[in-house]
Amino acid sequence: MKITPTSLADFVPVLLIVLTLPLTLAGCDLQQRNPEDKGADRASGTVVATANASGNNQSSSDSAENFDALSTQMMTELWRLFPSWAISEGYYAVADQLQVPDDTYREKVLQFSRRYRDRFSAINTEALDSNDRSDLVLILNFLNRLEWQITEFQSHLWNPAEYNVSHPFALILNTEYAPLDTRLRTFSERLKKVPAYYRAAEQTLQKPASPQLMLAIEQNEGAMSVFGEAAEEKLAQSGLSEGEKKVFRQRLAAARKAIEEYITFLQTRHAELEISQDYRNFRIGGDLYEQKFKYEIQIGMTGKQLYERALADKEKLHDKMAELASELWPKYFPGQKPPKDRLQKIAMVLDKLSEHHATKETFKAEVEKQIPELVAFVKEKDLLTLDENKPLVVRTTPPYMRGFSVASINAPGPYDKGANTYYNVMPIEEFSDERADSLLREYNQYLMQILNIHEAIPGHYTQLVYANQSPSLIKSILGNGAMVEGWAVYTEQMMLEAGYGDFSPELWLMYYKWRLRVLINTLLDYEIQVKGIDERRALDLMVRQGFQQQAEAMGKWRRATLSQVQLTSYYAGYADILALREEMKAKLGDDFDLKTFHEKFLSYGNAPVPVIRELMLEELTAPDQSNRPTSRN
Structure with a gap:
């Protein structure tokens, strides 16, 4: 899992305020829009803009320069x-600032969104190259989503977990990124607005949702660790004057x-x-749900259509797992007749394999130990180029980030x-x-x-290094x-197809269980958020049909009550990437090279797969032209 932002409040932990659109780069679905119109096309996630406002006859170079300048x-x-999002992106010029999430701030965000949407809509899009047009599509969707988040979704009114400065x-x-003394002065300056930040949070919140309320209490209790001994120790090591230390x-x-x-405010509201x-x-x-799905997933289908597709794929995956379970049955249950119920047979074989796992004391060390082995395999099979100079640090999840997943990545x-x-x-x-035994059996x-x-x-x-x-x-x-999530899921299958694990049927059966989890994430998210299923039905879906351990299923139930749509991103992105790979294989034939495909795909940053597809296909038809994004932005 990649940690993603949850809100438009000042706490935006990583890169992904995500967006979506139906994309055709040839025209980018660009058409005239009344700037005052807040109608269905924006709510549905469709991007519209003025293709050539006011008879604009700009040249290609003028349009590109205007687009670049406006983007910057x-x-x-x-x-x-x-500024908090900026810090997470490594942009420290505003690190001493902390926006107070009150009505005045949200109005500034709305003005920002509407002003830049109008200005970008006035650009002559026909004069832009495909890379700038695709950037424009992303920008317009982002701006539309900002407005939707505040005016329609309004999670700032009911999700207290959005408010966390840590x-x-x-x-x-x-x-x-700078000397300790400089960072501590920045830290101190930022501290000034923390009381106003939380006062604004209390004044903004209306009727909270229960799971979000409990998470907010838990994570803000964890936030105290950032403002305790660690900060005091850094201060003691610094060269700040006694006066500065006193103010700090x-x-x-x-x-x-x-x-x-x-x-205390949250605990009182909870009581x-x-x-x-x-x-x-x-x-x-x-x-x-459908509005959020279109903004965030971008696969050219509705949430309901993806749900129905996942239902059908779940049955196909059960068939594959049943075949492997039958193959492995004599090895692990010699002389014992398998049950007639195929789900029970699969579950029994998986349970037997799950007995092989780390201890709760060695789990983190075992995670660390496997990283070099994966690096060696990728190099041996020449699957893509790895940059070993980019540090990867395995650490215990900080207290202020717990309560959401067993493992996650925080990238610069x-x-x-x-x-x-x-x-x-x-x-x-x-x-x-x-609880530990249940999780260790799951992550065997x-x-x-x-x-x-x-x-x-x-x-x-x-x-994310490539991005x-x-x-x-x-x-x-x-x-x-x-x-982002689709790539991570795609690589699981790609590595096993390349021979990782020596085509062990045990590993493939467990992989299918993992991929089944991806499908069930989609089913679970839709059924909870739209169909309104309860915890009992959700646990049946995960434990009986998905063969998950109880602790994993309980954790996923909680996560599915805390987020919406994000759980569908794994399956949606994976399916699109796999389809693109097969399409490129068909077009290139013997000239297709897996490493080249991977590196070209990753070269487009965190762009939606349909955007990447259009750019890659355009390169095929214009091999002598450079269609890579420029560094102007």
Whole structure:
């Protein structure tokens, strides 16, 4: 899992305020729009803009220069508006700023979105090359989504977990982008607005949803660690004057007090709502779900259509798993007759394989141990070029980021490419024996390998290193979650197809279980958010039909109540990437090279797969022309 932002509040932890659109680069679905129109095309995620406003007869070079200048101007203003997001991208020029998420701030965001949408819509798109046009599509969708988030989705009113200042402060403290004294002065300046930040959060929140309320309490309690001993120790090591240190400590104490008061506020609201049971429903319903799906997934189909496709694929995957379970049955159950129920047979073989796992004390070390093995395999098979100079640090998930997943990647942004990428691993050693055993059986010696392929090599870590090298900042920053998650899922199958694990039927059966999880993520997300299924039905889907351990299923139930649509990104992106690979194979025939495909695909940053497809196909038809994004942005 790649950590993704949850809101338009000042806490935006990584790169992905994601967007979506039906894309045809030839025309980019560009047509005249009334700037005052807030109609169905924007809500549905369709991008529209003025193709040639006011009879615009700009030359190609003039249009490109205007587009580049406007893009640069927008990005500069974007970082002033979202300084926490900027820090996560490695842009530290605004690191001393903290926006207070009140009505005034949200109005600024709306004005920003509407102003730049109008200005970009006035560009002569026909004079742009395909790379600039595709950047324009991403920009317009991003701006439309900003407005939709505030005016229609309105999670700032019901999701208290959006309000958490800790992650950018932790980056300032722990990322050596500048001398310690400089970073501490930045940290101190930023601290000034923490009390106002949390006052605005309390004043903004109306009726919260229960899962989000509980997560907000848990993560803000974890946030206290950023403003405790770690900050005090850094201060003691610094060369700040005694006066500066005094001010720092005063501001640090005020920040801790503000967080404590916010936690108390949330706990009080929780106690009140527990009595009345008048929580906001965490299920967003069909209309909002489809709108969010179109903005964030971008695959040319609705959420309902993807759900129906996943249902059909689940049955096909059960067939494959049943065949492998039959093959392995005599080896693991000699002389024992298999049950007639195929799901039960699959489950019994998987349970037997799951007995081979790390201990809760060695889990993190075993994760670390496998990374070099994956690197060696990718090199041996020449699957793509790896940059071994980009640090990957396996660490225990920080307290302020826990409660969402067992493992995740925190990657640096394109402005600070050399910073560490962190592979976060949940502290299983702190769990009870029962809970730890369930998770360890889930992430057994087979699935741990698939997990590391997904999160690290050649999955998220590798893809995000490539994304930071993309000459188009737009494609790297305004990225698409389905592409990011889809790549990680695609690499699991690609590695096994290349011979990783020596085509072991045990590993393939476990891989199918993992891929089944991808399908069930899609089913689970849609059924919870749209169909309104309860926890019992969800657990049946995951445990009986998906063969997941109870602890994993309970964790996924919680995650599915905390997010919407994101769980579909794995299947959606994977299917699109696999289809693109097969399409390129068919077009190139004997000239198709897997490594070339991978590196070309990754060269376009975090762009949606349909965008990448159009750009790759255009290169096939114009082999002597450079269609790569320029470095102008």
